Amino acid sequence: MSAQDLDPLETQEWLEAFKSVARIEGDDRAKFLLNQLMDMAHKEGMDLPTGVNTSYLNSIAKEKEVATDINADIEERISAIVVGMQW
Numbered sequence: 001m002s003a004q005d006l007d008p009l010e011t012q013e014w015l016e017a018f019k020s021v022a023r024i025e026g027d028d029r030a031k032f033l034l035n036q037l038m039d040m041a042h043k044e045g046m047d048l049p050t051g052v053n054t055s056y057l058n059s060i061a062k063e064k065e066v067a068t069d070i071n072a073d074i075e076e077r078i079s080a081i082v083v084g085m086q087w
Helices: 008-025 027-043 072-084
Strands: none
Touching: 008 027
């Protein structure tokens, strides 16, 4: 569910600017700018959807992972199996 657009003119200006960057400077530059915005939003604590839908993406932030007493050898073997799986 998206939030109500409180400033449609500003939104339109941002969208037009983004389309211009993509058209004039190319997709790589446009992607770079989007990544910079996403990084900044994340650093500011904003909870944004990533749009990533992959089976191998860790949904637990590294700083929230719980340490386990699992044997490192077993952990590596399990990781190798999981990485090798085709979903």
